[in-house]
Every structure is written in C-alpha cells, then in structure tokens.
Amino acid sequence: SNLLNALHQALEKDELEVYYQPKVNYYTKEITGVEALLRWTHPEFGKVPPDKFIPLAEETGLILKLGNWVLREAIHQLKVWHVEGNLITMAVNFSIRQIQHPRVVQTVQSALNDAGIDPKYLEIELTEHTLIQSHDAAKIHELKDLGLTIALDDFGTGYSSLKYIKDFPIDCIKIDRSFVDGMTHVPHIAALNSTIIHLAKQLDYEVVAEGVETQEQIDMLMKEGCYCIQGYFFSRPVPAAELQELFDRGI
Ligand code: G
Ligand code: G
C-alpha cells in the first residue's frame, strides 16, 4: 500500500519523532518518569495516528527497525535529562516481534551501555496481548535480569489472566484509560478499578493510572491509593523540548 511504502521510508526521510508523556507521583508532586510514544508526520498524509501505522509496522516486521530506533532515541534523550539533573525513568513500548527477536536482550543491553544509562531507569511496557503471544516467560525474565523493570500496559483490556501475573516478572501495572474514564460515573467500573489497584498493592507492584483527565479522577485514585498518574490532565505526549518547561515549573 501507499502508506506502507511511505512508512518504509519514514525513518530515512526524518519523518519520525519520539514524543514523551510525563508520569507524575501526585503524592510528592514530582515527575517520576516519561513514556516514549512514536509519532509520524508524512508530507502528504499529515500526522498518521500510531493506531494506524504501528499495526502495519507489526504485520510487516518493520517494527523491529522502528522499535530499535525509538529505544535508542528515548535512551539518548533520557541521558540528556539525567545529565541535567532530572533522574527520571523512561518507559518504552515493545511489541511482540521485538520480544521474539533472538537478539532482543543484547539490543537493549547495548542501547543502555552506549548511552551509559543504569538499566533501573528503563521500563519496558508490554500489553497482556504481547504476554499471551510470548508463550514462555524466559525471554522476559532475561530482559528483567538486565536490571530494568517491566510494566503490564493497558491492563484490563486483554484477558487479565492471573496466569500472566503469576508467570511473568512484572513490576508495574498500568490501568487502561477505559477504567479511569468510567470510574467516576459507573459504579461497577469504580469497583473494578479499585480491585485492580488493590491487586497491584497486594502483589507489591507499582500501579499507574493512564488517561487521567480530571481532578475528580485524581481524587478518586488517590483515595484508592493509586498515586502514579499519567494523562492529559498534566500533559499530552509532547516533544522533549516542551517537557523542559514542566520539569522547571513542576506540576
Ligand atoms: O500515542 P498514542 O496513545 O496515540 O499511541 C497509540 C498506540 O500506539 C498505543 O497503544 C501505544 O502503545 C502504541 N505506540 C506508540 N508508540 C509506540 C512504540 O514506539 N512502539 C510500540 N510498539 N507501540 C507504540
Ligand atoms: O497504549 P498505550 O498506553 O501505550 O498508549 C497510550 C496512548 O494513550 C497514547 O496514544 C496517548 O496519546 C494516549 N493518552 C495518554 N493520555 C491520555 C488521556 O489523558 N486521554 C486520552 N484520551 N488519551 C491519552
């Protein structure tokens, strides 16, 4: 397709950019980390949503090249922020193709080494769907053994099977924004949300609420003991330079 041809050239043509969305600890009011999110602006098609081109990149295997570029770009930016004194974490989304690649562990290790970043500042985000396709947990354990952390992304939208929580070395659960969205007006969603938070706490996992847009949502999450907040309420995903202002000003 036209879109696929264009995507093949996007990297060379400098059309890709990594945006960053802050993750805030609302208890301490600090930005504790950011999530790297890939953006593509094509000269003709304009901004192509990731929901459109990421699946295309996954189907064709192009995600290996793009994912590696995002990883290196994000870790490089992280180094810049660390040197400036912002000791934040960097979360990067990995798709199943990347996890299944025989050299994924070396790829991540060398990206960290080249930038001189302590692995504990890197978080790999995997969806439940990715874990289901991972078959065995060995690869995820190897990655985790590098010293990085693993987040279970979009939690609640897949099978939410306790089997994955049992078998995979998870450090953090990211509550999908559909729960955050419904929590303040749909009682049974509020109950599910509360259950996810308590599950995470019982397991001693970090828990992050995604897609937070209102103070009312924050208040409810805080009451449940979920202090880590990500969403438009603080910032949309933005270019690195725009985050500097938020770092300086605080939240
Ligand atoms: O940024 P936005 O919320 O529009 O992203 C839409 C989807 O694209 C999300 O599911 C997000 O995880 C995915 N996505 C964004 N950037 C990357 C990336 O670098 N790698 C992978 N695998 N997925 C990404
Ligand atoms: O699937 P994943 O969680 O990796 O992707 C995050 C997606 O959620 C990105 O596309 C990002 O732009 C989007 N996002 C982040 N915060 C908000 C929010 O507060 N509201 C909405 N509607 N989307 C958000």
Ligand code: MN
């Ligand atoms: Mn994510």
Ligand code: NA
């Ligand atoms: Na998510």
